[in-house]
Amino acid sequence: KEIVEAPIIIIGSGYGGAVSALRLCEAGKKVVLLEMGLNWEKAGIPFSNLLKPGKSSAWLKKKTIAPFMNIFSLTPFTGTLDRLDFDNINIWVGRGVGGGSLVNGGMAVTPKEDYFKEVFPNLDAERFYNHYFPLVREELKVNVIDEQFLKDCPYYKFTRVGEEEAHKAGFKTMRVPNVYDFKYMEKEFRNEVPRSALNTEVIYGNNHGKNSLDKTYLKKAMDTGNLEILDLHKVDHIKLNDDKSYTLNAQQIDTSGNVITDKVFHCKKLILSAGTMGTLQLLLRSNAVNNLPIHEKIGKNWGNNGNFMTGRNWVKPLSGGTGSKQSTIPVGGIDNWDDKEHPFFTEIAPLPMGMDVATALYLLINRVDKKGEVAYDKATQMLKLNWDESNTVNMRQNAKYFVRKMNKANGGTRSHFLFNNGFGADICYHPLGGCVLGEATNEFGKLRDHDHLYVLDGSLIPGTIGVNPFVTITAIAEYCIENLIKQNEFA
Ligand code: FDA
Numbered sequence: 001k002e003i004v005e006a007p008i009i010i011i012g013s014g015y016g017g018a019v020s021a022l023r024l025c026e027a028g029k030k031v032v033l034l035e036m037g038l039n040w041e042k043a044g045i046p047f048s049n050l051l052k053p054g055k056s057s058a059w060l061k062k063k064t065i066a067p068f069m070n071i072f073s074l075t076p077f078t079g080t081l082d083r084l085d086f087d088n089i090n091i092w093v094g095r096g097v098g099g100g101s102l103v104n105g106g107m108a109v110t111p112k113e114d115y116f117k118e119v120f121p122n123l124d125a126e127r128f129y130n131h132y133f134p135l136v137r138e139e140l141k142v143n144v145i146d147e148q149f150l151k152d153c154p155y156y157k158f159t160r161v162g163e164e165e166a167h168k169a170g171f172k173t174m175r176v177p178n179v180y181d182f183k184y185m186e187k188e189f190r191n192e193v194p195r196s197a198l199n200t201e202v203i204y205g206n207n208h209g210k211n212s213l214d215k216t217y218l219k220k221a222m223d224t225g226n227l228e229i230l231d232l233h234k235v236d237h238i239k240l241n242d243d244k245s246y247t248l249n250a251q252q253i254d255t256s257g258n259v260i261t262d263k264v265f266h267c268k269k270l271i272l273s274a275g276t277m278g279t280l281q282l283l284l285r286s287n288a289v290n291n292l293p294i295h296e297k298i299g300k301n302w303g304n305n306g307n308f309m310t311g312r313n314w315v316k317p318l319s320g321g322t323g324s325k326q327s328t329i330p331v332g333g334i335d336n337w338d339d340k341e342h343p344f345f346t347e348i349a350p351l352p353m354g355m356d357v358a359t360a361l362y363l364l365i366n367r368v369d370k371k372g373e374v375a376y377d378k379a380t381q382m383l384k385l386n387w388d389e390s391n392t393v394n395m396r397q398n399a400k401y402f403v404r405k406m407n408k409a410n411g412g413t414r415s416h417f418l419f420n421n422g423f424g425a426d427i428c429y430h431p432l433g434g435c436v437l438g439e440a441t442n443e444f445g446k447l448r449d450h451d452h453l454y455v456l457d458g459s460l461i462p463g464t465i466g467v468n469p470f471v472t473i474t475a476i477a478e479y480c481i482e483n484l485i486k487q488n489e490f491a
Contacts, residue, residue, distance in 0.1 A: 001264050006032040008490060009248065009267040011235050011282065013037075014099025015470050016457030017273030018217035019477035025226035027485050033227060034250060034265070036234035037096030038078045040205065041214055043255075047080070047102075047205025050328070051354050056080045057204040059095045060257040066203050067092075067309075067427055068351070068418055078232065078255045080205045084277055086385040089304065091428045093275055097231055100275065100470065101212040102205050104429070105330050106179040107347065108142040109467035112337060116472075119465060122438055123479075132475040137177075139220075140474065141211040144175060145182045145331045153189060155198055157323035159332040162348035162360060169409035171334045176347070179216075180329045184209040200352045202328035233263070237286040238270065240293065244451050246270045269452045269490055273477075276302075276431040276459040277374075281383055283435070284376035295448040297440040299374040302385070302433040303463020306344070306366030308395035309424030310403055311351075311415030314358045322360055326352040334362075336402070337466065343367060344398045345467055359415055363429070364402065366395040368464040374434050392425045399423055433463035437476065445480040446489070454489075456480055 008024060010017045013035040024031050040047065040056070048054035053064045053072045059082035064072045066081065080102045084091045094100035110133050117125050150156050163173045180197055187193045188209070195201075196208040206212070221227045232253050239247040248265040272279045280299060286292035314321065332348035349361040372387035403414050403422070414422030435441060437460040440448060445460060447453045456477045458469060465472045484490065 001262060003264045003266050004032075006030070006265060006267050008032070008269045008271070009034060009265060010271040010273055011248075012099060012272070012274035012278055012457065013097045013213065013218060013229065014094065014101065014273060014275050014457060015213065015473045016477045017099065017271070018213040018221065019474055020271050020273060020456050020481050021227050022217045022221040023478070023481045023485060024490060025221045025224040027490070029226060029490055031221075031227050032265070032267075033229045034233040034235055034248075035097050035229060035231050036253075037080065037094075037099075037231065038255060039097040039229060039231035040080070040102070041097070042231070047201060047207050050200040050203065050352060053204060058082070065092075067424070068353075076256060078253070078257060081203055084383075086387065088388045089385065089426045089428050091277060091431050093277060093431075096205075097229055098213040098218065101179075101214075103203050104470065105202060105328070105347075105468075106210055107330055107468040108137065108140060108177045108179050108471050110137070110471050111465050111467050115337070115466040119462060120437070122443065128475060128479070132478050133471065136471055136474040136478060140179050140216055140471070141181070142177045142179055142471075143182055144177050146186070149182070149186055149189075150331065153327070154323060155189070155325050155327040156331070157321075158326050158350055158360070159330070159348055161322050163332050165360075165406055165410040166334045166348075169405045171336055171405075174333045174335045176331050176333045178329055178331065179211040180206070180209050181211060185327070185329070197327045197329045198325075200328060200354070235274075235282060237289045238282060238292055239286070239290050240450070246453065269454075271454045271456055273455075273457045275457055276434055277383065279455055279457055279459045280374045280434045284374070284383065285381070288376050288378050293449045295440050297436065297448075299434050300371070301436045301439060301462045302372045302374050302387075302431070303368035304372075304387070304428040305430035305432050305464055305469055306364065306368050306395055306466075307428045307430050308364040308366060308392060308399050309362065309419065309427045310364065310399040310422060311359055311361045311418040312403060312406060312412040313415045313417055314412045321356045321358045322351065324354065324356040326350040328352055342398045342401045344402065346402065347468070357417065359417055360412075361418065362402070364395065364399055365430070365467060366398050367466070369394045371433070371463050389425070396423060396425060430469050432458050432461040432465065432469060435459035436462045437480075444483040444487070446484065454480075454484065
């Protein structure tokens with residue numbers, strides 16, 4: 001077998017991988033980045049929208065997997081959206097050059113400082129709020145919708161209705177920043193440019209408007225000339241060699257998922273940025289397959305970031321309604337975090353189904369009072385997740401409280417249209433933890449029991465951050481890679 005030599009390899013091109021690539025390349029290092037998903041820009045294949053799912057809509061599946069809309073059949077293709085199914089929870093992840101940034105809603109939320117301090121008591125919060133958070137908001141091109149556009153645009157009726165109802169119920173609302181270019185959206189509305197957010201594009205990728213990582217961090221890293229991205233390369237397992245270097249067994253696949261070649265990579269330094277579930281899979285599987293040393297804390301302190309979905313239907317559908325036209329980009333939130341009894345944040349989410357379904361959708365983000373644990377099942381060769389109803393008790397109580405209060409003030413019922421009992425406890429977009437910073441790693445993401453192996457992605461955050469997580473994942477990655485470079489780890 002051919003062995004590809006590279007001094008530094010990064011696995012995964014999401015937030016952690018993109019930040020690491022840029023900062024290492026800027027420091028003059030040659031980096032090879034392995035990504036199992038497709039490089040969509042290079043392939044020149046357009047993303048599909050929610051109402052006409054096509055190639056980009058699912059990772060090698062015969063049917064779509066978007067929550068609430070999984071009714072369309074597909075020809076298996078290396079699409080952007082994947083779903084990992086566990087006994088009591090389903091976890092959605094992004095695949096492709098850009099990772100989760102391709103499929104996510106772009107909500108760019110900086111966590112509350114008090115909660116950040118609680119979650120990361122050992123980090124210098126002042127430095128994060130004065131330096132890393134402003135830095136990543138700039139690099140990610142975060143911006144805010146114009147209030148007048150929001151007020152006038154029929155595609156944001158769902159947000160206006162959601163906010164009015166929240167106020168009537170006595171809740172506080174907040175404007176949510178996003179990486180989607182709102183000036184572009186205004187032009188879409190005026191029909192000056194091709195439509196994307198106003199054409200039900202988001203969870204299978206946006207053809208325009210969204211500043212995903214391929215347009216920000218990864219583009220800058222490519223411009224240095226020091227980065228090589230190998231897409232459709234899936235790493236299966238890792239081996240630690242006697243000289244403390246690493247050998248990676250990978251498969252290059254085609255867009256139907258067939259293996260083209262088995263490949264072996266060899267590197268001195270290895271950064272795992274495969275996303276929380278991907279990084280845990282690589283570490284735990286490599287341990288099972290060839291005894292890669294792993295610290296006892298790996299797999300521990302995992303959480304769903306308190307993700308809990310719920311929805312409401314109006315009793316008289318035509319009197320309420322959130323509009324048949326909806327932008328896919330959320331801009332409103334309800335902030336109940338400071339309520340001691342029911343602390344939560346919720347996104348006023350769009351439901352762009354092409355008709356007025358008189359349903360409001362909410363993604364609650366709660367505290368995670370009881371953490372879960374990820375392990376590897378040698379028999380099935382799959383990850384298993386210790387997570388059940390007992391982990392989501394507080395989330396359910398908050399959702400009940402929220403829906404009751406909203407319905408009392410505004411009318412409506414718990415949505416059985418969207419979920420069996422009105423609650424989606426098993427829907428997770430924000431898996432976090434399992435390789436927690438300062439527990440499974442040193443203070444800058446270097447794995448314990450290793451000299452040249454690092455983790456830089458969502459798995460560093462201990463299961464909860466109180467808001468949508470990518471701003472925090474990006475900031476932590478910036479902090480870690482800056483310090484690792486300073487310490488001459490990649491010299
Ligand atoms: P990320 O998951 O982004 O990237 C990991 C990459 O590694 C992927 O591209 C994957 O294909 C690759 N990989 C994995 N295993 C590999 C292997 N063995 N070999 C090669 N490559 C491998 N957050 C937020 O802040 N605001 C929001 O609005 C949303 N909305 C949202 C919607 C939906 C539908 C989802 C699924 C998620 C969100 N999120 C979100 C969450 C956010 O997208 C997520 O937290 C980050 O993308 C995680 O960043 P990471 O760097 O950890 O990994």
